[in-house]
Amino acid sequence: AQSVSQHNHHVILSEAASLELGCNYSYGGTVNLFWYVQYPGQHLQLLLKYFSGDPLVKGIKGFEAEFIKSKFSFNLRKPSVQWSDTAEYFCAVNAQEDSSYKLIFGSGTRLLVRP
Amino acid sequence: GAVVSQHPSRVICKSGTSVKIECRSLDFQATTMFWYRQFPKKSLMLMATSNEGSKATYEQGVEKDKFLINHASLTLSTLTVTSAHPEDSSFYICSALGLAAYNEQFFGPGTRLTVL
Numbered sequence: 001a002q003s004v005s006q007h008n009h010h011v012i013l014s015e016a017a018s019l020e021l022g023c024n025y026s027y028g029g030t031v032n033l034f035w036y037v038q039y040p041g042q043h044l045q046l047l048l049k050y051f052s053g054d055p056l057v058k059g060i061k062g063f064e065a066e067f068i069k070s071k072f073s074f075n076l077r078k079p080s081v082q083w084s085d086t087a088e089y090f091c092a093v094n095a096q097e098d099s100s101y102k103l104i105f106g107s108g109t110r111l112l113v114r115p
Numbered sequence: 116g117a118v119v120s121q122h123p124s125r126v127i128c129k130s131g132t133s134v135k136i137e138c139r140s141l142d143f144q145a146t147t148m149f150w151y152r153q154f155p156k157k158s159l160m161l162m163a164t165s166n167e168g169s170k171a172t173y174e175q176g177v178e179k180d181k182f183l184i185n186h187a188s189l190t191l192s193t194l195t196v197t198s199a200h201p202e203d204s205s206f207y208i209c210s211a212l213g214l215a216a217y218n219e220q221f222f223g224p225g226t227r228l229t230v231l
Binding site: 044090101107 | 143149157158159164172210212219220
């Protein structure tokens with residue numbers, strides 16, 4: 001069975017600090033990987049996704065993530081955070097051979113960016 | 116971008132009553148919709164996969180007789196919580212898989228259910 005681990009439950013940063021949120025998954029096959037963001041009071045939005053190809057994926061709002069297959073990781077990064085990045089971030093995975101396309105989510109990381 | 120709506124956004128009901136939550140894809144057709152439950156400070160837990168015109172597929176541990184799902188059209192799926200109890204209080208979120216957006220789910224804003 002697939003599972004997703006996000007080790008940082010809460011992260012507090014000052015504006016302009018660099019961000020890296022960890023995501024590890026457990027699955028032996030080929031996966032699709034996603035990062036979603038949930039701003040306060042809003043619905044989940046897709047930040048970026050990886051299906052294949054270049055393991056360094058660039059998303060919206062200056063975010064990027066790197067897929068390291070040997071480490072089963074898909075960490076999210078941003079070189080300089082802004083106050084508006086305060087939100088909850090979820091890593092998610094699905095198996096490429098799973099035709100149901102269902103997602104397994106990590107437990108989420110709450111990011112607070114102080115002005 | 117693709118928009119998914121949910122109605123109602125909040126509902127409070129008495130124990131023993133049933134509550135219906137609607138999930139609509141507003142500007143695209145969705146053969147598959149998903150229903151999640153989000154507990155406070157927890158992640159999203161997939162409850163079921165809803166396919167248009169067929170029975171929903173429920174995840175292990177989810178009572179299909181309690182959480183009735185109907186996906187009658189390509190733009191509408193409904194979740195009915197039957198005989199609701201306080202432990203059913205939660206945040207319910209739906210998502211829709213676009214026909215043209217391979218493997219990307221678009222999420223609704225969620226419905227906060229409180230059972231008294």
